[in-house]
Amino acid sequence: MAIESFLAMLAAERGAAANTLAAYRRDLEGAEEVLGDLLHADRAALARLGQAWADLAPSTVARKASALRQFYGFLVDEKLREDDPSAALPRPVARRPLPKILSHEQVELLFRQAEEEAESARPPALRLLALLEMLYGSGLRATELVALPLSSVPRDAPFITVSGKGGQQRLVPVSTRARQALSRWLAVRPADGPYLFPSRGKHLTRVRLFQLLKELALRAGLDPAKLSPHVLRHAFATHLLEGGADLRVLQTLLGHADIATTQIYTHVDSARLVALVNERHPLAGGARGG
Template identity: 40%
Template structure:
């Protein structure tokens, strides 16, 4: 097989066996294609299953020389390890060339979040007299109330919203499902949008809860641009990312005494250590408040 065929066969196996999301598959493809491009550019142009640990080390040195961060390099190594272990399992190679390659140490960066007042300002920015504004208001309220990933939010279907019980059935990474309560405020604005706004946006039969202005499903990128638009209107100066409200959801819950494992369940984290980073954000906030207001700080 050609190098690209080995990569595609591996990605197909990831999708079929583990149900990974399109975004995760795309990240694996990107990392593997960059490595494939590197080895084909070398003098001997090895086939991808013929590389050695020395080839891997040269590739990592090349990435370091380019100034790529340790987190990016760690992800690249993880993708390569998984790729070669798959072909060991398929008996195409005897051992992985990464057996002696150590994972680079990474520093865990704290997620960027917003203060509670900044969230209030952001959520108040949409014009609810306009169908698109009403849709965006409902989406922002739901995002902050539930901590959904943006991809989970824009992909929501009508069958996943239970207005009577005020819960959302979320289909997350790897096809895992979780039930998340939406709260009274988010429930109110979703009901308002479904009654007054959604029918004005839907031009074709669709079961997406939040259609785009073209009447079809919305992309993550489109909603991200909407968030940035409202941040400008609300004069929110803090750094934003597509997951800013998800981070705010988790941090503010912990600030108000929520149990870490409950937050883990609502976020859909399979590992508690992933959620624990928000305890650091919360503790940094407490330190900041202490320094500002304690007479002996």
């Protein structure tokens, strides 16, 4: 079956994760329910999908159309079809929302609170500081951070090995501050289990990480609704870009397969610059005197 062959290619050649494969399967099989056998569908048939998808959000239509374009590209590459009818698919314009970020001042408040609590040398406080340093200092995803094995932290190099989406591994630099926080945590870490942040025989969960950060935000006088592991990852990326980091370097650090995903941060930085001009320019808020 063509869909099965396509999914097998995604798994073997692109390292697609199980959730990604399931999403592609749903989109392709959903289109097949409307059109019948996708292998023999023509341009006129694909054009009808626009009407079938009329009530869906533009982002959903874009995702479904992308799955079909990749599918038909695969069929052509594999000589299963001579033509690619996917040009007839709808192309909605979906604006990607800008990610939430924290200001430098808000980050400082967060770290000041975590560092003051870590002075107690209590294991929960030292763990929280290490988690915070890794989220903001290395830009890790929540799932990557909580599942870090103890063996991923080398003793003699400022890097850790991270297993990201699709099982793809990358080296992520660890700042001097983060290494110090990790060292303090390792000195009190329970000596059981293979994970860097163990919890109840396994590792700390994403849900618990969210809770810990929101509780810290409250204690630091910040709105907990504005803080999450992903917000700290966005802050890491945006603040690096503000400091002059190259977009390709940022793509590698974040583990993005496509540079287009990373480019969203250029829009965030541009929005920040516009806001800065509007707020701080001498002519802001009033007309120029004649």
